[in-house]
Amino acid sequence: xxxxxxxxxxxxxxxxxxxxxxxxxxxxxxxxxxxxxxxxxxxxxxxxxxxxxxxxxxxxxxxxxxxxxxxxxxxxxxxxxxxxxxxxxxxxxxxxxxxxxxxxxxxxxxxxxxxxxxxxxxxxxxxxxxxxxxxxxxxxxxxxxxxxxxxxxxxxxxxxxxxxxxxxxxxxxxxxxxxxxxxxx
Amino acid sequence: xxxxxxxxxxxxxxxxxxxxxxxxxxxxxxxxxxxxxxxxxxxxxxxxxxxxxxxxxxxxxxxxxxxxxxxxxxxxxxxxxxxxxxxxxxxxxxxxxxxxxxxxxxxxxxxxxxxxxxxxxxxxxxxxxxxxxxxxxxxxxxxxxxxxxxxxxxxxxxxxxxxxxxxxxxxxxxxxxxxxxxxxx
DNA sequence: ACCTGAACACCGTTCAAGT
DNA sequence: ACCTGAACACCGTTCAAGT
Numbered sequence: 481x482x483x484x485x486x487x488x489x490x491x492x493x494x495x496x497x498x499x500x501x502x503x504x505x506x507x508x509x510x511x512x513x514x515x516x517x518x519x520x521x522x523x524x525x526x527x528x529x530x531x532x533x534x535x536x537x538x539x540x541x542x543x544x545x546x547x548x549x550x551x552x553x554x555x556x557x558x559x560x561x562x563x564x565x566x567x568x569x570x571x572x573x574x575x576x577x578x579x580x581x582x583x584x585x586x587x588x589x590x591x592x593x594x595x596x597x598x599x600x601x602x603x604x605x606x607x608x609x610x611x612x613x614x615x616x617x618x619x620x621x622x623x624x625x626x627x628x629x630x631x632x633x634x635x636x637x638x639x640x641x642x643x644x645x646x647x648x649x650x651x652x653x654x655x656x657x658x659x660x661x662x663x664x665x
Numbered sequence: 666x667x668x669x670x671x672x673x674x675x676x677x678x679x680x681x682x683x684x685x686x687x688x689x690x691x692x693x694x695x696x697x698x699x700x701x702x703x704x705x706x707x708x709x710x711x712x713x714x715x716x717x718x719x720x721x722x723x724x725x726x727x728x729x730x731x732x733x734x735x736x737x738x739x740x741x742x743x744x745x746x747x748x749x750x751x752x753x754x755x756x757x758x759x760x761x762x763x764x765x766x767x768x769x770x771x772x773x774x775x776x777x778x779x780x781x782x783x784x785x786x787x788x789x790x791x792x793x794x795x796x797x798x799x800x801x802x803x804x805x806x807x808x809x810x811x812x813x814x815x816x817x818x819x820x821x822x823x824x825x826x827x828x829x830x831x832x833x834x835x836x837x838x839x840x841x842x843x844x845x846x847x848x849x850x
Numbered sequence: 851a852c853c854t855g856a857a858c859a860c861c862g863t864t865c866a867a868g869t
Numbered sequence: 870a871c872c873t874g875a876a877c878a879c880c881g882t883t884c885a886a887g888t
Contacts, residue, residue: 492871510695510769513861524873526863535862574768583763583822584695601824616842622816622828623839627808630815637768639786643807654808657801659844677852698880709854711882720881 493531495521497545500538501576509539509579539579540590544597546576551599558607560655563628566600567651570632577632601625608660620660627658678716680706682730685723686761694724694764724764725775729782731761736784743792745840748813751785752836755817762817786810793845805845812843 499520504512514535515525532538550569557565570577579585580597587594604625608617631654634640635647644650684705689697699720700710717723735754742750755762764770765782772779789810793802816839819825820832829835 508769514863515861525861526874527872529863530871578768581818581822582767583759583818584693587823597824618828619839619842622819622825622835623812623843625824626815626819626839627812627843628815629819630811630813631807633766633768633818634811634814637766638772639782639810640807643803650807654804654811657804657845658808658812660842699882700880710880711855712853714882715852 492521492523492527496528496531496538497541500542504542504579505573505575508575509582509584512539514538536585537590540585540593542576543580543585544590544593544595546573546580547593547596547599550580551596551603554600554603558610560652562604562607563624563631563655564648564652566628567632567635567655568648570636571647574636577636581629581633614660623660628655631655677706677708677712681713681716681723682726685727689727689764690758690760693760694767694769697724699723721770722775725770725778727761728765728770729775729778729780731758731765732778732781732784735765736781736788739785739788743795745837747789747792748809748816748840749833749837751813752817752820752840753833755821756832759821762821766814766818799845808845813840816840 496517500512500517503517503520512535514528517538518525518528521527528538532541550566553565553569554562585593587597601621605617605621608614608620608624611617614620628651631651635644635651640647640650681702685697685702688702688705697720699713702723703710703713706712713723717726735751738750738754739747770778772782786806790802790806793799793805793809796802799805813836816836820829820836825832825835
């Protein structure tokens, strides 16, 4: 009996996270219900409360994981490829991206989330600091983040459907058309 | 009795819209419940279905009105002030902005919404076309939209809280630091 | 036409109880 | 510790019924 000493699950928490990740990409953040996650993990609707303080805490865990993965994807690239990697991440995980940037999560209430959420900007800032030609790397990094973030959002929402037959290529074009030439005046 | 010939409301639809607008800015799109809107308009939870096919249709009406107002705000400005007006709109109506760009509305299902949603890009495109120095106005307009849209979103979500003591001023700085110099190579 | 109350199948969250 | 079923106060939506 030692082999199944775990009570029904033993590792319920990761099982809940996996079920939630699948449900998230299928139904979106708004439709992700704790009860459905529990159902998919094979436990009662109320077992998740042993591992998460509530629905928002589970969503925060998913979002934090997303920020970590986005940070890694960016850190693996430089220059223009960084921007393209950012947009690609959004296009590949649309609902996760919406969860991360949907404005619904209270970052201040979930410290690991707040820490993970700072990674994309840090990665961009590091890249701009490595370019001595840039006068104000903080402003340039902010502008670059805003550009790729807006691109990702507008592409996901279909606002460039007419202009962008191939969203990733369109993103590359737009990114290439912009100069962050903020040398000190 | 002629004066109150209207059945309880007579103009229930605008009353619902007004109640919904107030509730939207207070609670956000996710928390906007049809039942609460009905309650605030003083009718049964189910009267709204006489005027809207469902919850999404009411949200679509609010969003369409928002796109129209945003389009007007942009059309009243030019150049850099356009971008600042865009960000200001988002900062002044955060929940409406989140509704408009939250990715939850199916634009294809609400034609007036789809038409209204095209206005911001049209306004930007017109402005860039009026500048002969710009080689590819479509790409430049897309880049400008992406920049200000990303700025608005990231500011609303608090991602620039450390950098931007004054969000509007920060937005102006970032916008000023970018060049959309996509002349034909 | 416009509005109502009852009903159905869902939620998130809490609580007392079981092993 | 971990999980359960019952309960509470909500939802969106549908339907038969009232004026």
